[in-house]
Amino acid sequence: MPPSSPGSSPPPGPVRYPGLTPRLRQDGGVATTFDAPWQPLPPPPDDAPPDDASPDCWIWLPPVPGNGDATVVCFRKTIHLPAAPLAATAWISADRHYRLYVNGRLVSRGPADPGEDYPGGKTGGSTGLFYCDPRDAADWFEAGENVIAAEVFSERISEWWGSSGHRGFFFQATLTLPGRPSAELRADPAWRAYPSDHFRMPPAGNDPHPPLHYHASAEPDGWRLASFDDRSWRACRPAGRHWPRLLVSEIPPPVEIVYPPAETIDAGGIVQNLRSAADHRLSLRLRGDGRISLRYGRILSAHVGLRVRGPRGCRLRLDLSESRGSGRRSALVELSGRDTPDVFETPFYSSLAWLHLELSGCGTDDGVEIDSLGVIFRSCPVAYRGAFACDDPEFARLWQASRWAVQICMQDRFLDSPDHQEPISDPGDALIESLVAFRAFGEPWLARQELKKFAALLAGNDSLSFHTSYALLWLQMLIDYHDHTGDDGLVRELAPQVWNLLDRFTGWRGRDGLVSEAPDYLFMDWVTVGGFDCHHPPAVIGQGYLTAFYCRGLADAARVAALTGDAARAEHWRRLREETANAFGRELWSPERGRYRDGRPFRSTVPPSRWLPADRDIETFSPHVSTLAVLYDLAPRERHADIMRMVLAAPDFPATCQPYFMHFVFEALAHAGLFCELAPAQMRHWQINPETGTVREMWNAGDWSHGWCGTPLWQISSKILGVQPLLPGFRRAGIRPLPCGLSWVDGRVPTPWGEIHLAWTFEEGPRGEIRLVLPPGVEAEVFPPPGAILACQGVAPGSPVLLSAGEHRLPVIPLSRTAPA
Structure with a gap:
């Protein structure tokens, strides 16, 4: 086999795709310009x-x-x-x-x-x-x-x-x-x-x-x-x-771009002739054995590629890491000693904020020449269509950090993280990530393909999945997808699997009406309750939260049935939901504690297994069951505020509720009318790591690249900015700002018809103005913020105003000014 001519081997990636142009932004993000909609x-x-x-x-x-x-x-x-x-x-x-x-x-x-x-x-x-x-x-x-x-x-x-x-x-x-x-x-x-x-x-x-x-x-x-x-x-x-x-595959191919390092750390003094090219590739000489580190200033999802020449048998270890220490993935390159450079690129990608290179086997007299070294960022191509700014820079930074956390998890599936890369059995992660993808990028294709894949997984496995609760969150994700896209066709296509899934869970109801016969109760949260790891709690702890998710699933199934024109099935699911809700209240409400217990001991007849610990005679009150009781109206409306105040006032909160489940806590606070009062303080628990630009999977543990940490972006967009779809596909939007102590907000929300641009300024009272631009094809019901009215002719106090496409300015005045003396 004749060798190729010197220098003929091209540098490895990035791959370029026609019509998709990634661009490195000044804020460190990577946005893609589309020649035409995908x-x-x-x-x-x-x-x-x-x-x-x-x-x-x-x-x-x-x-x-x-x-x-x-x-x-x-x-x-x-x-x-x-x-x-x-x-x-x-x-x-x-x-x-x-x-x-x-x-x-x-x-x-x-x-x-x-x-x-x-x-x-x-x-x-x-x-x-x-x-x-x-x-x-x-x-x-x-x-x-x-x-x-x-x-x-x-x-x-x-x-x-x-x-x-x-x-x-x-x-x-x-x-x-x-x-x-x-x-x-x-x-x-x-x-x-x-x-x-x-x-x-x-x-x-x-x-x-x-x-x-x-x-x-x-x-x-x-x-x-x-x-x-x-x-x-x-x-x-x-x-x-x-x-x-x-x-x-319906999803667009991933875009790739060489990402520049923020710093090179050469503790051993082995680097010579370090240069950076216009495309951010590095060239350098390593003059002997030793280790250098490249710091990138934020978490990336990336391949690593290089073109290198050196003595045969020299070894160059590449360690892709989220921290200064070693990472989960690495590669060991053993050089050939050829006249032509060795060209290498990691076939895998991984999360990294640091790239450590360690040269060995060269001694002190020899060295290696690296004429091209690049960390090749990759993600699903996304345009930065959504936006958020406000007078609190911490909230604005959190919105951007959330966007990035989800973008690096958007590959050919929604990853839990580019560090772990778990399989598609994680619709709990994908539920949150898809909501952020709609609000930050207006990107529907990844969610669509994920929904179809998980439906196939359920269809081929008797509606079972490893994470039992996540199957119901797949259904929630389908409903959210329909709300944001208006894609009736996919809902109709997946409806048979919806029926099979709900039939499976219905078969797990016990004699008391709760879901007590499930094979396990994976996954509740990364917390400990009653001495049990709630990754897979026993039935006495898992019954309540899984029954609550099941009740939401029944309501979702009724909605799918109505959309497909199946009135009898819709009524069946509604009736079953009412029966289960009554059982939930009867079995789990504790008047003495003013909260819902997690379950009843020894109600399950399923024998213990690896993922199902045996019950003990205990009574526990996690924040999870009470939160879901409020969110899904399993608790009477008059109890909502008291329950949520009690949940958040617990001395061990939020340690008893990790970032994943805080998605549901924020939704319950909004449902109880407490978002402005209680949510901002909870959102400040998300602490951005300056070395990664992200927050952690759990409050004090886990990786720095987890997609579910994007929850704040969804909450800021849907609650503080206040934009929601009232009709599928945003044919009608609901605008209901929640000021949360902010003086001004300016943001955009993508829709299939273009971006909704919303800005508001409120003084104490609140008094101020809402400015709104609706794209063609979208109308909106605009509601006043709490404690205010829209000062528009013919609009009753507290009522919304219906607006058509175009630009609008709405004055806002305090509700008290219209009240009788």
């Missing part, structure tokens, strides 16, 4: 691949001894084009991961997450889905010889990734050439393949997070380029009919 690309011609995908679309190595051990397979196909294509679309997939190159340039990575649950629990773990990534490929090809190359990883390179249990690579493309019929390219046995071991999965050992090993000398030099001689490579074979019909 619309999913079509499926392959003739709706191919058909059911039982054609084996010619999927290829793999021939059955030669030793091939089954390959964790990475390199594929190549050389084609000749008489002219550059006028248009081209490609569809790519793999089991499990791929990186695709055309003419040596990285053009796509994937495929989109197929979704899986935690294996080995109540479920089989898989959605049964597989996606192909559609890509606009017009600028990939040129006139003359072109080489398509793919690097396929058959093992996991992240914690969770669904698999059929078989290995394969899928490629199909349609090219429109000038003056010629469209050309079709397909993965077929004419492609060449090579089983490689240049990436080696981390071995088991004492290191809790062992690095991924990259052996540069084991990778064929220049194999991505047209000049490479692949005659010694093997012809491919059809991979078989192991995959279901591929779904075309």
Whole structure:
């Protein structure tokens, strides 16, 4: 295999996609400019691949001894084009991961997450889905010889990734050439393949997070380029009919951009000739063994790529970390000693605020030259359509920190965090993240695909999921999605799974009417109640909160039934909700405590298991059950304020209620009419870490990149700014500002029709003005803030005014001025 010419290996990523231009903002954010509103690309011609995908679309190595051990397979196909294509679309997939190159340039990575649950629990773990990534490929090809190359990883390179249990690579493309019929390219046995071991999965050992090993000398030099001689490579074979019909991923491809470090720390003095290029890549020389650190000033979700030259056997460890210490993910690059640079990029991405580089095996006389080092930020492409500013800079900073926390979790699914990267069994995280995504970015596509994947997971696993309570939050997420998008079609499509889910939970009602026969009560919160870890509490603690979520689920199911025109089913769910609500009050209300108990001991007949501790004869009163009783009107309206004041007045609050569940606490405060009075002080518990720009997963523990920490943005947008959809898709908005002691606010809320721009100024009283711009297609009911009226002709005190699209100014005066003496 002849080596490529010196310097011919291109630097690794970022991948560039036509029509999507990421931009690094002065505030450190990364916003994307869209040439046109995102619309999913079509499926392959003739709706191919058909059911039982054609084996010619999927290829793999021939059955030669030793091939089954390959964790990475390199594929190549050389084609000749008489002219550059006028248009081209490609569809790519793999089991499990791929990186695709055309003419040596990285053009796509994937495929989109197929979704899986935690294996080995109540479920089989898989959605049964597989996606192909559609890509606009017009600028990939040129006139003359072109080489398509793919690097396929058959093992996991992240914690969770669904698999059929078989290995394969899928490629199909349609090219429109000038003056010629469209050309079709397909993965077929004419492609060449090579089983490689240049990436080696981390071995088991004492290191809790062992690095991924990259052996540069084991990778064929220049194999991505047209000049490479692949005659010694093997012809491919059809991979078989192991995959279901591929779904075309609807989400836009992630955008990538090199992110600049804020500081380089060279404690050992080994760095020489440090320079930064215009695209923020670094070049430097490390003159001997030692360690340097790059600090980025905020948490990123990123790959790390470099081009490096040094003596054979030198090792460069890359540690991606959220802190000054070691992180969860790392890579160990062993250099080849070739004349040409070794080109490496982490196939995984991870959260990082620090990148630590440690060079070993070079001694003191040798060194390495790194002529390109880049941390490649990535996220779902988002425009910063939402905005918030006010006279309290702490609230404004919290809004921005919340936006960033969710953006880095928006990948090909809503992650719990780019540090943990748990599977799609986390709709509790996705519920909060999708609300923030609607308010900060107006981005619906990720939520839509997540909803469909989790529905498939439930459908294939008897409506069971690892996190039992999160299945009901999936339904809440579906309702929120419909409110923000008006997408009736998805609700109709998923309605059968809604019925199955509620039937499953209804079967878990005990004789007393509570949900006491569930297989477990995962996940309540990261707190301890009555000596039990409430990640998976016993029935005596889990009954109350799960029954409350079930009651909300019944109300949601009734709404879905009404939307689909099923009046009988809607009435069935409403009646069942009323029965369950009555049982909730009868069994759980404690007049002596003025709160709701968590459950009743020994009511469950389900035997203890790994995730279901045995009951004890205890009575506990967590803030969770009482909060949900208020939020879902399981408590009488006259009790709401007293209950919520008691919840927040507890001496151990909020330690008994972590950031995840504070989403429901804030919603309950608003429902009880106490948001202005009590929410601002609670929001100040979110303390932004200046090194990450984010807050922590839990008050004093966990990662710094958790999406559910974005809760404050949703609360600020929907309560303080005061914008809510009254009709699905924001055909009618509700505007109800809650001043919370602020003097002025200025913000924007995305809708499918454009942004609602709202600003208000209030003096004490309140007295002031609401200024509002509604986009075409949106009308709004504007309500006065508490204690005020809208001083508009013909509007009764306390009543809203209905406004059509356009600009409006509404004076606000104190309600007391209109009261009789």
